[in-house]
Amino acid sequence: MDEEKKEKMKRSLMFSAADIMKSIGILAAASCVGFLFEQLGFAEANIITVYVFAVLIISVVTVNRVYSLAASIVSVLIFNFLFTYPKFTLHAYEQGYPVTFLIMFAAALLTGTLATKLKDSAKQSGRAAFRMKVLLDTNQLLQQARNREEIISGTANQIVKLLNRDIIVYQVKEKSLGEAVFFPAEAENCEERFQEYQKERSVAVCAFHNNRHAGATTKTYGEAKCLYLAVRVSDAVYGVIGIAIGEQPLEEFERNILLSILGECALALENEKNAREKEEAAILAKNEQLRADLLRAISHDLRTPLTSISGNASNLMSNGKSFDNETKQNLYQDIYDDAMWLINLVENLLSVTRLEEGRLNLHISAELVDEVVQEALRHINRLRTEHTISVENEDDLLLAKMDARLIVQVLINIVDNAIKYTPKGSHISIRTMRNEDWAVISISDDGPGISDENKKQIFDMFYSGANQIVDSRRSLGLGLSLCKSIVNAHGGTICVEDNLPHGTIFTFTLPVEEIKLPE
Template structure:
């Protein structure tokens, strides 16, 4: 009931015999059936992509509406308190309210940065500004910007070679380390140990973020790097997240040609490890 194409047959003086005509119609029928199947498969694939995009949009809207409401409510409530009752508060109370407003604002900024970076990476619009960078310095820079709740944990940093160079976009790798450390802070109890280590293995710089928290169940390990996935292992009072952080980390590391993975820590906890290509030092004399 549809036209999929037009076939031209060169016939000389004599018309096709009935048998030849039947064979020709059978061949054309098979071709039409193959084209119809291909069209149906393409439409099915397109519908699946549209459904997935719609599902992602719905998840994003639900997550944003939930995640933005909490810090915005806190910011507006604290600001209203300061405006109405500021003079009657003692200095310690005012400083506490200021700190809460600052923390919530910084959390929102980090959320938006992650969201924008994921969007650019998914659309292929994020240009990497690659250069040789000292891994130790990049890690130290990242640790200067992690969640202030890190003071409730024992955070250590160690680089086997302080002169270890890797080829990277430093700004994006700082974001990867921040996300991994903040993830460890979020999913471990206060007082837990979090360590950031870097070393060279062959042509790769290997950076790992380890904690001694409850760890990640094996069935959840593969899902951790999916967009919008948030683990079920939540500490009470820990703010729910969009689930963009680890997905973004994977996209950034893959864009650098490296890999990112998770494995269990001993005796308990999780270790996130990612790799970057080592940059050799060129000495001129």
């Protein structure tokens, strides 16, 4: 800070050739006007006023108040030399002239001083307005930022815009400084400058560990080319920003704005961190809840088929010789049905896990929709014989882009649901058609239907609704959630609606594949 004050004082004592020429020109113009007033017979008071006005102009157009002080003295001497008797000498014989000169000097000096203060005040007001604008723009940019990178880049670009200096940024990653990111003020030779600044990484590390300024204009690594400042809130440091100093240190005004911007940046980074941790905590809590729901559902839903399998197997082992063939066949069929139900459950669980982890790879190809429907019906469980299932194709050659294995699973899940939730003898209809660029597949039944309240949650994971399944076995509620995920992964949509007068219609879409005929 002492070095900055000395530098500022040194600059205030430096004389500018341009300001000197301005002062000489204004005093010369005032003298010409004075000669004109003298020729016109105006009183000396009018000429004195011209010189006072000239001093006022000089104080406004020059940088330093030294010029207005010097102009006040020189204007008195010029007036004495040109307009008092004897002329063209610095002598004044009349008794009242010394008082006139003193009043003229005082008036010129006071006028020049007031004008200089007014100019400085206007300059300070302009700086304050500029500072508020920069801070406001920075605040708006940081509010619109969506992640750490946008916060850092927005802050660095604002500092470059404010100071017109090179900026180098180190983000804190895993409690240490990451790689440097360079924001040049000028594009010319920026790569060379970046390499030079990277050699000062140890200075940035010092600023990070000590949580204080380091580098140029400080006592710590003062020979460095950049001034390194920690982006921090209290003791939490989120990064280090280096500002190229060179031969021109930051002014106090620039430093204050810079610290304000870094404070805004640190707060934005802290808010982003808190929001990210809150989101991660919410995801973790959701995953824990899903895991608990899954375990609870599995503990209930696996008990019935496993108990049935073990009971039937125990009967066959203990009393198999006393059972007739029909009884044995029924027991074998029950064991098979329960085993197939468990296999379907495991398939759904594996598919849901792959979808959640992003490991479900789609193998898209052009497939005949009718063939996929027929393949799905071959895997439907034996209960389909208790229902009437029909298929209606508006176009037997309808092609769609799909992963056939996954779409077969979608059809199996929806048709299985229709079988489970409708009474024996119900009619299930599968209809395929084309609607512009989409293949539309709908599965309808004439069962009791789904209430409007349940429709809102029917595709949620682990939701099975209030309906009772015909074989009294609970559903895990994974089937329709999995269907929605698979269809969405294909770029299609899935929905549920009422089938009048009663029943339900599930409809999903897939992208159409055009048939290319050979020329």
